[in-house]
Amino acid sequence: MEINVCSSCGGKVEFSPQDKALKCVNCGNIYPIEYKQQVVKHPIMDYSVSAHLDAWHKENRAYKCKVCGAQVTFNKYDIATNCQYCHTSSLMPLKDLPGFKPEKVIPFKIDKNRAKDEFKSRVLKRKFLPNDFRKNLPTTDMGATYLSAFNFECFVSASYKGRQRISSTERDRNGRTRTVTSYRYFSGNIEKQFDNLVVEASDKINQDEIASILPYDFSESYDYDNKFIKGYNVGYYNQTIAEAQEVAKQDALHQVEQAIRRKYSSIDSLTVNPTYSNIKYNYTLLPAYFVNFSYKNKPYINVMNGQMGAIGGKLPKSPIKITLFVLMILLVLGLPILFILLAGG
Ligand SMILES: [Zn+2]
Ligand SMILES: [Zn+2]
Structure with a gap:
């Protein structure tokens, strides 16, 4: 049975990362969640499922709030939002979704209270932040959102061929050094299993x-x-499964290429012919915090992993600090050259 409000006090219920359960924000009553791991990845059964998404994403939808009866407006991408009147969590009935339904959730681990501190401490580790920004970090509210993602697994078997460019210095008869370039051709096969290729689909x-x-x-x-998504914003996906699969393949191919590049140094050309097999996926909701702020009238959007804490997105940088850094590098690199020039001259 769906729990919309606290049964003892009528208060708002939300998923609490700390308690790993649904919790009343008013009296602290706990509603446990059954943690199941039975759903596994599966092949893409129907490529046409997402065909109606474009039309679906064009309009807002209205539902009656199960708690106060008011009409709740769902922004065109939202499948979970808060009632604009009584602020309880309101979820769209899954049967009304035009495409795939969420199958898995990675629940939030960093709760809303800790998120701000976690974000700040990670931002402060970044280089080149302007001083006034460091001293006055953005304190805007952090939007706690579940991102819709397709999580793929696949097996890649690839043949490859390529060329290494090998440079060496030689001394000629007159004692002058010169650079000699030679090429070495290589080829081989590589096999790799990928278990979690995350494709962001919202x-x-x-x-x-x-x-x-x-x-x-x-x-x-x-x-x-x-219960995992009560109290959080959830955006529906906005990409066809066929498009998402291409992104997953590209990601896998990129990692295969990187593995080959680690094996051979100084690769000058590389061709990889991959075959993908056993492609499976599921639709997973991933926890993230969005941090919107402006600095010097420029808007910034940052995002933080709501489970592991990593931050992404652009941060303001101090032009002066970057210039000083570049000058220092030039100085360090430049001094030996200056010595060589002076010694040689
Ligand atoms: Zn309560
Ligand atoms: Zn309401």
Whole structure:
């Protein structure tokens, strides 16, 4: 049975990361959650499921609040939001979703109270922050949101060939040094299993931004239960499963290429022919905090992993600090050259 309000005091209930349960924000009453890990990844059964998403995303929807009866407006991407009147959590009936339904959830681990401190301490470790920004870090509210993502697994078997460019210095008969370049050709096969290729599928952030806050620990991903998302914003996905699968393949291919590049030094050209097999996925909700702030009238959006704490997005940088840093590097690199020039001259 769905729990909309606290049964003892009528207060608002929210998922509490600290208690790993649904909790009344008013009296602290706890409603336990059954943590199940039965749903596994599966092949893509139907590529056309998302076909109606475009039309669906074009409009807002209204539902009657189960607590106060008022009409709750769901922003066109939201599938969970708070009632604008009584502020209790309101979820769209899953049967009304035009496409896939969430299958797994990684619950928030960093709670809303800790999120701000966690964010600040991580931001302060970043380089080149302007001093006035450091002293007065953004304290805007952090939006706690579950991101819709497709989590893929696949097996990649690839053949590759490439060329290494090897440079060496030789001394000629007159004692002068010269650089000799030679090439070495290589080829081989590589096989790799990927278990968690995360493809961000909502309109909230892009693939680069999600990559900047990875990894998530998928050993803590549980079968979807709406108790996990009570009190949080949840955005529906906005990308077809076919598009998402391409992103996952690209990610896998990129990692295969990196593995080859680690094996051979100075690669000058590389061709990889991958075959992907056993592609499976599931639709997982990932916890994230959004931090919006402006600095010197410029808007910034940052995002923080709500489970592991990694932060992503752009931060203000001090031009003076960067200039000083570059000058220092130039000085360190430049001095030996200056010595060589002076010694040689
Ligand atoms: Zn209560
Ligand atoms: Zn209400």
